[in-house]
Amino acid sequence: MHCQPLNLSELIQQQDAEPPLKLIEQHINPAYAKVLKVLGYDVRYTRGEAQYLWDDQDNRYLDCLSGFGVFGVGRNHPVVRDAIKQTMDLNLPNLPKFGPSRTSGLLAAKLIDIAPGNLDTVYFCNSGAEGCETAIKYARAATGKNRILYCKKAYHGLTLGALSINGGTEFREGFGDLLVDTDAIDFNDVEALERELAKGDVAGFIFEPIQGKGVRIATQDFADAAATLCKKYKATLIADEVQTGLGRTGKMFAVEHFNLEPDVLVLSKALSGGHIPIGAVLSKRDIHNKVFSSLDRCVVHSTTFGQNDLAMVAGFATIHVLQNEKIVENAEAMGEKLMAGLNKLTEKYDMFKAVRGKGLMIALEFGPPKSLKLKVGWKLLHKVDQGLFPQAILIPLLKDHHILAQVAGHNMDVVKLLPSLVINEQDVNYLIQAFDQVIGACHKFPGPAWEVGKRLTQQALKKKNIQPTTTPSPITKA
Incomplete structure (x- = not known):
């Protein structure tokens, strides 16, 4: 005789009544949970479809992380x-x-x-x-x-x-x-x-x-x-x-x-x-x-x-x-379009140095500015943590534009895009516009992007068990 079936929807609803990271913090990885909070990545996602995620406020996010590349054909195909x-x-x-x-x-x-x-x-x-x-x-x-x-x-x-x-x-x-x-x-x-x-x-x-x-x-x-x-x-x-x-x-x-x-x-x-x-x-x-x-x-x-x-x-x-569904061909076409649009931004912004990649595996590399005023902010962030600057790009990208992306590696001034291979031209245009705004904000000192860096610096120095050198690490795993 079998037991009563699980009511998974009810279980998830019960968990949703608690803080988003409570059980992870208690039983899985407390340090990871704290880092997500510091970075502002503690979004409560409720569903996923194709290249998108939705949160509990029904905001739609363009997922340019795709589970470190797991969702090539999109979520829940x-x-x-x-x-x-x-x-x-x-x-x-x-x-x-x-x-x-x-x-x-x-x-x-x-x-x-x-x-x-x-x-x-x-x-x-x-x-x-x-x-x-x-x-x-x-x-x-x-x-x-x-x-x-x-x-x-x-x-x-x-x-x-x-x-x-x-x-x-x-x-x-x-x-x-x-x-x-x-x-x-x-x-x-x-x-x-x-x-x-x-x-x-x-x-x-x-x-x-x-x-x-x-x-x-x-x-x-x-x-x-x-x-x-x-x-x-x-x-x-x-x-x-x-x-x-x-x-x-x-x-x-x-x-x-x-x-x-x-x-x-x-x-x-x-x-x-x-x-x-x-x-x-x-x-x-x-x-x-x-x-x-x-x-x-x-x-x-x-x-x-x-x-x-x-x-x-x-x-x-x-x-x-x-x-x-010609998804491989779409990855090639959308990748070329995205890199072409991002390359134009390198001509516009001092700290945006290069775009490289193939298909939909793309890196955006940043480097020291020529402007004396911007150099102050750049040197301050890198003195505290060699990998902190990309978060001044990624956090506003997530908070203001609902785009989830990652740092490309430990102590790198590189943002990595790894979206699902089913993204379309509308997504590509949105990405280019969002990066234009976020990178543009980083070229205003003081400005909102540097406030993000300041907040992260303060958090890194306050949290004894989250050292500045490890702040970005959960987003650089693969």
Whole structure:
């Protein structure tokens, strides 16, 4: 006999009667809750659809964070939702484990069909970090070598192995010794890449074609060298496309911009349409066979939920939507339009230095002003916290224009835009107008934007458990 069903709507209404962050503050992450309050990000969102969020006052927000890139096809896409509902209604024999899955083969075949190069096997997991952990093991098994090479400022996840190849020291501090035999080179440094690979002990080189931190784009020379040198020195070339994959950069995969064919490709984030945790590691057959090298090693690398039906069907439906609704093409067109409009603002404003990106993965970089008056405010903010200035852009953007965005990385004067790939021309025009107003306000000293900086400075200095150097960190995770 079953118990009474949950009334989820009632439970949420009961929680809504309490302060927005009460339970998070009590039971999940008090420091995170406090930072959200300081920054003014403690908005009570009540629903989401496509590229938008709504709060409890029914204000609509343009989401340019998209769950760190999870909602590529938009929030609650009806086709993906329907596929998940169908899965539940079919009562599939989910996760028999010692027995075949009814759905994982469908998604694997679909991924291989759209994958670049000769990738022809798929391993399913639950996240990008888990996928990068898998890639480390694959490279070591395939080559018989240990050392993993990665790039400075890279982000590959926060589990122990992924953290060992994470270029952000702010994430590594305080967790003791990490994996040995990992080394970092400067992004786009061909000479350093060859110098390390020539030592002959590198199992794999992992890199993001476009780095999430700062939205730094690989040069064609670097991509070409990675392919040539990894082959020459028998190292596994691993493309981390956790954030850049599945249309984000205006192509299905970012490596396509460089005509690059990796040995291993890691996917996650947008793959399930934002509904179910999923990761996928695509690899060449010979690498896969080195890992699963015999019958008694057929599950030598595995994960409990890796082929669950909900994730598999959501992934299949998401790719179906990407292909049939021309969402990748929209990302390319809207990205070009948005960057063109923002580039015009760099000619207008002293502190707005550059726009870069591909598709709808875009960075807005700011720098020191020439005006003596503005220099006072700039130096004051950077003296307190090297990453504080972008909040003078982002907080008014959220409060006054209802646009949610993020800082592009720790101690960077860079704002990052990562909207859902379904944004339209009206959204793009609105973004350009909003940035025009907010950046313009930053060029008036004293002015409202600098008041934001002043308030954050005071808060940072007052809160002993929220140091100035960590104020922006929750918005720079991925």
